[in-house]
Amino acid sequence: MNIIVLIKQVPDLVEELEIDSSGKDLDREWLKYKVNEFDDHALEEALLLKEDQGGSVIAMALDGQDVDKALYAAAAKGADRVVKVTGVGENPSNHQAAKAFANAISGMDYDLIFTGVQSVEDRDGQLPVLVAHYLGLPHVSVVSGVQVEGGKAVVHKEYGGGMMAELEVDLPAVLGIQAARETPRYVPVARVRRAMRGTELEEVSAGDVDASAGSEVARMFKPETGAGAEMLEGSAEEVADKIVGILKEKGIV
Amino acid sequence: MKVLIVAEHLNGKLEDITFEMLGKAKELGTAEVALLGHNAKDMAAQLGKADTVIYMDSPELAQFNPDTYGKALKAIVEARQPDIVLIGNTSMGMDLAAALSVDMNMPLVAYAVDVAPDKVVSSLYGGKMNVESAVSTPFIASVLAGAFPADAGRGEGSPAIEEMAAPDLGGAKVRFKQLIEPEGGDVDITQQPILVSVGRGIQNEDNLPMAEELAGKLGGAVSASRPIIDNKWLPKTRQVGKSGLKVKPKLYLALGISGAPEHIEGMKDADLIIAVNTDPKAPIFDYAHYGTTVDLFDLVPALTSKL
Structure with a gap:
């Protein structure tokens, strides 16, 4: 079984986000990027399936910030091939990214495409379903738990309140992964370095990306906040005392 | 402004997001609700604030299914030609909105916390930034749960119910097997x-x-x-x-x-x-x-x- 995992680099939200001089985008100059956390889960689920059932895992990402490192990390974790899709402009919309991925994938041999169910930059919709529809494939989003048997995948789709639907999907299919069944594996930097030396990073052209979000960003702004929290200042001891005071006042302790 | 809302329901119960979107739709213009299901017409009675409920019945629509619901929704949008389509940015909605966007070549703006005929505001970056998109109709917005008050979409009324025949939904590549209830036993x-x-x-x-x-x-x-x-x-x-x-x-x-x-x-x-x-x-x-x-x-x- 061959699984293609689509990986996207996104701004690390641990960093402070600032708006650039155009007023329409993040100031990306000093921004730190990381792999979309749901893509980490998508890769993990793909690797677990490969370990169970054999086959191969191909990690694929669009050219961009720190993408080589992300792909080598995927190789270090166990991806058999890593592919960079080139020729896409900077900060593509998800429609464009999906089209580029679809173009790159269309000649390949695969049973499943996994990618994170969503990312922090999905202004024009989530990637998995866009990719699926550009390729004309069935799709399920918000998936945790995938089993493959006899040319079909049985997946759990999460709803609110802890409810899940079990769905059966014909292959090939695209799955938007919410959570792998195990915590995504960690690889030490030394192994990523080794992977950099021992792995061929393949490049594929994105081809003709004739897709668009269909809308333009007019402005970016920080959300208006309500009254907000009353901040408790001081040392840990002092703040703990203040919290105990509040809890007593409210009759909680 | 004609706004089409996709009703979301699970286990025979309409989800809050449906009413949240319906309230917003009434602010924008006329509100049509697409209600897809099987023997589910009774739910239309709860959609009193809607101007019209488009009800589509099929055994293939008894439970949410990205494949059959996607095809059914496309048929409704083609027939009704709404200016704005509102879909929940939810587990079900994620399988519908992007699909409709590609199939109908309609712009989609996701994570919407505000919707107007010419702009949609999205809450992105884990809620740390809002992004306003300039849009023109027709477009799709997938709406974050909790963005609008559900109460505004609840109310008495008797919307016109128009039944629409389902398109051919045979040969679906996704099949519903069962609903799995959350495990009990642990702390509630x-x-x-x-x-x-x-x-x-x-x-x-x-x-x-x-x-x-x-x-x-x-x-x-x-x-x-x-x-x-x-x-x-x-x-x-x-x-x-x-x-x-x-x-x-x-x-x-x-x-x-x-x-x-x-x-x-x-x-x-x-x-x-x-x-x-x-x-x-x-x-x-x-x-x-x-x-x-x-x-x-x-x-x-x-x-x-x-x-």
Whole structure:
């Protein structure tokens, strides 16, 4: 079984986000990027399936910030091939990214495409379903738990309140992964370095990306906040005392 | 302005998001609700605020299915030609909105917290930034749960019900097997008066006992945000938020939770919210009553020892 995992680099939200001089985008100059956390889960689920059932895992990402490192990390974790899709402009919309991925994938041999169910930059919709529809494939989003048997995948789709639907999907299919069944594996930097030396990073052209979000960003702004929290200042001891005071006042302790 | 809302229902019950979108649609113009299901026409009676309910019945639509619901919705949109389509930015909606966008070549703006005929505001970057998109009709907006009040979409009335024949839904590549109810047995966090809730800031599983001890002292239980559950550090039954549970305790003590919109949706109605996060810009502080940037690893032991 061959699984293609689509990986996207996104701004690390641990960093402070600032708006650039155009007023329409993040100031990306000093921004730190990381792999979309749901893509980490998508890769993990793909690797677990490969370990169970054999086959191969191909990690694929669009050219961009720190993408080589992300792909080598995927190789270090166990991806058999890593592919960079080139020729896409900077900060593509998800429609464009999906089209580029679809173009790159269309000649390949695969049973499943996994990618994170969503990312922090999905202004024009989530990637998995866009990719699926550009390729004309069935799709399920918000998936945790995938089993493959006899040319079909049985997946759990999460709803609110802890409810899940079990769905059966014909292959090939695209799955938007919410959570792998195990915590995504960690690889030490030394192994990523080794992977950099021992792995061929393949490049594929994105081809003709004739897709668009269909809308333009007019402005970016920080959300208006309500009254907000009353901040408790001081040392840990002092703040703990203040919290105990509040809890007593409210009759909680 | 003709607005089409896609009704969302599970187990025979319309979800709040349907009413949230319906209220907004009435503000924008005429509201048509697409109700897809099987023997589900009765639900139309709850959609009193709608101008029209387009009801499509088929055994293939008895349960949500990305394939059959996608085809059915496309047929409705083609027939009704709405200016704006509102779909929940939910588990079900995610399988519909992007599909419709590609199939109908319609612009899609996701994570919408405000919708107007010429612009849509999205809450992105974990709620840290809003992005306003300039749009022109027709377009699709997928709406974040909780963005609009559900009450505005509830009300008496007798909308015209128009039945529309389902397109050919045979040969679906996705098939519904069963609904799986959440596992019981563990703590029911919706019934706990006090929740000590942990997020990514707890760093690793070995730090959970610290939160358990504090919860014990307070007479409550430990709940968590999604990353903790996805990492399997706590069972799914402890998850607060969009794909987890909505809670309304007397005290919600958030430890190392940044406050993504999906999490806020599940806890914003708690009586008292105290947030502990070293990032002073964490969105959780916008919703908390009290907050502190003291490191939780210093604060929690101090607090535990004082109780």
